Amino acid sequence: MRAVSVEEAVAMIPAGASIMVGGFMGVGAPERLLDEVVRQQKSGLSLICNDAAVPGKGVGKLFDAVLVSHLTASHIGLNPKAQQQMLANQISVDLIPQGTLVERIRAGGCGLGGVLTPTGVGTSVAEGKRQIEVDGKPFLLETALRAQFALVHAFLADYLGNLAYTLTARNFNPIVAMAADTVIVTAEHIVPVGVIAPDHVMTPAPLVDYLIMNG
C-alpha cells in the first residue's frame, strides 16, 4: 500500500477506464475520489456499481458530469439524470438483479469463472444465458465481473491498509476491493496499526494499493 493524494490517485485512471465503486444509494461511497474524477473530467467510464445513487451524491456525481458511457447496476430508478441518459442512448446500461451483481463481482475477486443462480430463471434476465440443471433444479450461468480500478470507502484504515467499515456503509465496498486490478481507498479515519483488531479487519491490507491521505 502507498499513501497518495487524491489528485495523484485519480490521475492514474485513464479516460474510458472500467471502475467499480462501493456504496449503496451513495451511502459508503468514496466521495472525495468521485469529486476528483469529476474535477479531472475522466470521461467514457465503464461503471460497475449497485445503483446510480441520486444527483449530487456518490456515483450520482458522475452522471451529473456525464462521464459514464456504460453502466452495470441493479437499480437506477432514483437518479432521473441516469434514466434520461439511458433513454437518450447516451449511456448503455446492463440492469442485473442485485444478488447476481454482487455474486458476479465476488466471483471476479475470488478466481471463479462465474456462479450458478436461480434468480432470473424464466424471466427476461435469462435471455442469451446458459441454463444449467443441478440436481434437477435450473440455474443461470452468470459470469464473473472485474474492473481495472475499484474505488472504496472505509470507516477505518490503518497505516498498513487494513480496512473496517461501519453500519450500512459496508455494502459493496469489501466485495469490489477484491475484484479490480488497482484498489484505491478513502477512509473516514486513518489510525495506527493495531487500532483495528485482527478479528475486526474486513479487508486485509494486501488488497489495498493506494490509500488517500486525510487532512
Next chain:
Amino acid sequence: MDAQTIIARRVAQELHTGDLVNLGIGIPTLVANYVPPDLKVFFQSENGLIGTGPIPEQGMAHPLLTDAGGRPISALPGACTFDSAMSFGLIRGGHVDVTVLGGLQVDAHGHLANWMIPGKMVPGMGGAMDLVSGAKRVIVAMQHAAKGKSKIVAKCTLPLTSARSVNLVVTDMAVIAFPDGKATLLETAPGVSIGEVMAVTEAELVIPDAVQEMKI
C-alpha cells in the same frame, strides 16, 4: 380505514416470532407499524442490516445507517450489519422467512410482475428477483385494482419478476392464495362481498365453500 392500512394490518398477521422478514418499498414498509410489540420479528434491510428500527428521532440520524432507499433508520438492540454478498446470501439461500413486496400484476397462477413497464418505467429490478426466487414465503401487498383495472390478471402482460409463484396476495379487498397453482379466494375485506371481489378480478378465482372475512 384506508386501503393501505387494511393491507398492512392484514399482512402483519402473517409474521411470527423469530421470522427474518424483508419488506419492500411502498405499502410493504407500512407492515412494520402493525406488528404487535410482543412479536419478536427480525427485519432485514438488504443494504446490509438485520434489526432495523424506526426512523430516528430528530438529531439522532447517522448518515451511514440507512434503509435500502438511502433514508436514515435506526438499529434495534441485537442488530447486526454485513456486506451485500451476505445480504443476498441470506435472501437467495432461503434464510429469509417472509418477504413482502409490492406488485404491478399477479396472474392466475401466482406469477408476479413488479419491476418494469416497458417504455415507461425501467428502474432496474434491484433485489426483487432475488427475493422472489429465494425467500421461503413471498407475500404481495398491493391495491386490488389501479385506475379501475384489475391487478389480479389472467396472465401477466408485464415482464415477470420470477418463474416462481408467490404464496399470498393481500389487497384492500381480498386475500388470495395459489393452492395447486390456482388463484383461490381465502378472505374478503370487511364490507366487501365475494361478488364485488370477482367483479374487479380479471383472473379466474376459485371460490371455496368457506370464505372468511379479514379480521383487522
